[in-house]
Amino acid sequence: MGLFGLFGKKDAPPAPGDKDAPRSRTPAAPAPPDTEQQRQRSHRASDTAKKIDAIESEMSSEFVPSHLLTTNSQTAPPEASQNTLPDLANSTDMLLGAEVRGLGLEVNASEAAPILEEAAILFANEQDEVAEQMLRMAVAEPEAGVDAWLMLFDLYQATGRQTEFEHLSIDYARRFETSPPAWRKTLPPASTRLALPSVAFAGKLDASIVKLVEKVLKIAEQHQALRLEFGRVTEVAPVGCGLLLRTLKKLQQHDVSVIGANELTARIRAILEVGRRDETEAPWLLLLEILRLQNREHEFEETSIDYCITFEVSPPPFVPPVHGSSAAREDAAEQPGGSAFMMPAAVDGRTEPLLAAIAQHADLHDPLVLDCARLDRVDFSAAGQLMMGLAPLARNGRTIEMHHVSRLVLALFSMIGLTDIVRVSPRKH
Numbered sequence: 001m002g003l004f005g006l007f008g009k010k011d012a013p014p015a016p017g018d019k020d021a022p023r024s025r026t027p028a029a030p031a032p033p034d035t036e037q038q039r040q041r042s043h044r045a046s047d048t049a050k051k052i053d054a055i056e057s058e059m060s061s062e063f064v065p066s067h068l069l070t071t072n073s074q075t076a077p078p079e080a081s082q083n084t085l086p087d088l089a090n091s092t093d094m095l096l097g098a099e100v101r102g103l104g105l106e107v108n109a110s111e112a113a114p115i116l117e118e119a120a121i122l123f124a125n126e127q128d129e130v131a132e133q134m135l136r137m138a139v140a141e142p143e144a145g146v147d148a149w150l151m152l153f154d155l156y157q158a159t160g161r162q163t164e165f166e167h168l169s170i171d172y173a174r175r176f177e178t179s180p181p182a183w184r185k186t187l188p189p190a191s192t193r194l195a196l197p198s199v200a201f202a203g204k205l206d207a208s209i210v211k212l213v214e215k216v217l218k219i220a221e222q223h224q225a226l227r228l229e230f231g232r233v234t235e236v237a238p239v240g241c242g243l244l245l246r247t248l249k250k251l252q253q254h255d256v257s258v259i260g261a262n263e264l265t266a267r268i269r270a271i272l273e274v275g276r277r278d279e280t281e282a283p284w285l286l287l288l289e290i291l292r293l294q295n296r297e298h299e300f301e302e303t304s305i306d307y308c309i310t311f312e313v314s315p316p317p318f319v320p321p322v323h324g325s326s327a328a329r330e331d332a333a334e335q336p337g338g339s340a341f342m343m344p345a346a347v348d349g350r351t352e353p354l355l356a357a358i359a360q361h362a363d364l365h366d367p368l369v370l371d372c373a374r375l376d377r378v379d380f381s382a383a384g385q386l387m388m389g390l391a392p393l394a395r396n397g398r399t400i401e402m403h404h405v406s407r408l409v410l411a412l413f414s415m416i417g418l419t420d421i422v423r424v425s426p427r428k429h
Helices: 035-058 090-096 114-124 128-140 146-158 162-176 207-222 238-250 261-269 282-293 297-311 352-362 380-395 407-416
Strands: 198-205 225-236 255-259 368-371 400-405 423-426
Touching: 035 207, 035 238, 114 128, 114 146, 114 380, 114 407, 128 146, 146 162, 146 407, 198 207, 198 238, 207 225, 207 238, 225 261, 238 282, 255 261, 255 282, 261 282, 282 297, 352 368, 352 380, 380 400, 380 407, 400 407, 407 423
Parallel strands: 198 225, 225 255, 368 400, 400 423
Antiparallel strands: none
16 A cells, blocks of 8 residues: 555544544644535635636637736836937047947946946957956056956956966955956857757736746647746746646656746745645645656655645655656756857847847747857947847847856946846856
């Protein structure tokens, strides 16, 4: 008999006054509610199940009724800057001349560190020697912050000057009394990295996830492996739990990577209470399924006991995931590659093929993550074109992230306003 075989049959509880009744090591199930409470809970459970059935029955791989197309609430990124270009700070404008004014971009001139901004623009336009001189002047100042140092490290890294990098490391360690950045080895080409199609759930997990569920099923028709992200889920509801549970059951033979599973399980546990029967068993069963996909057998068994106490039925058995090794990669978004789009080492003025490839990648991935671990230089005009290409995606509500961005490139993106529509994470030195 399995661990939970004894739960297959519901035995009548001993009478309250029976002193000879054996004590159980597990908490006793709550006393049966009165008839009216039973009727109300049964009615709510029936209504919830009907909602899930109705939504699922109207879904298809090609059509979803318009009244079900509302997505879970997300904060839409701000719209791209309007095509107006005020003059840059005088010094930067003088360095770039008419090229800046002809881009149709709004440049955010900062009063805090204009020398760093000018160095970033000079580097973008391949004036490396002048950019280096300006950064060396910046780090020579006693009050210079760490940004100037990191930008100079990035310049030496991008231009392959390891000797200068190591000399700067000695000065950095002496100045900040901490370990300096390490020289990075060349990463393999983007073509050697396989990207998984992914779907990100955010906001409230309720009936509004129907569009995302539909997208998951479409991807599953063409891909054996896919990634589901739940790190931005803020709340769960029984109907949403039921829809997601049924979707995961349909993906039993797929390689499903669950990202943000800890956040999702925490949200589910927040609405559960041992012994309390609510509208449906779906949140409990979804919790068990997520734990199973993560191959967390011990937690699965503990949660199964709580489920049995609450509903007085046998739990589903623990079956290891088909592809257990990839089912719980919590750090995938932090590693180069993964399901991210790998940016090239340099982006020049010919951005049409790059933007077309990004748009194609975006069709299968939400959020759209651009991995910039290899990206060392973006020229000024290309930065503007990149922003114009990403702006429509941001206006449509898609989350766009850029990971492992060089400090020199980040300074450029900040000046033109790209950081207003894209979440940018700098490189971790």
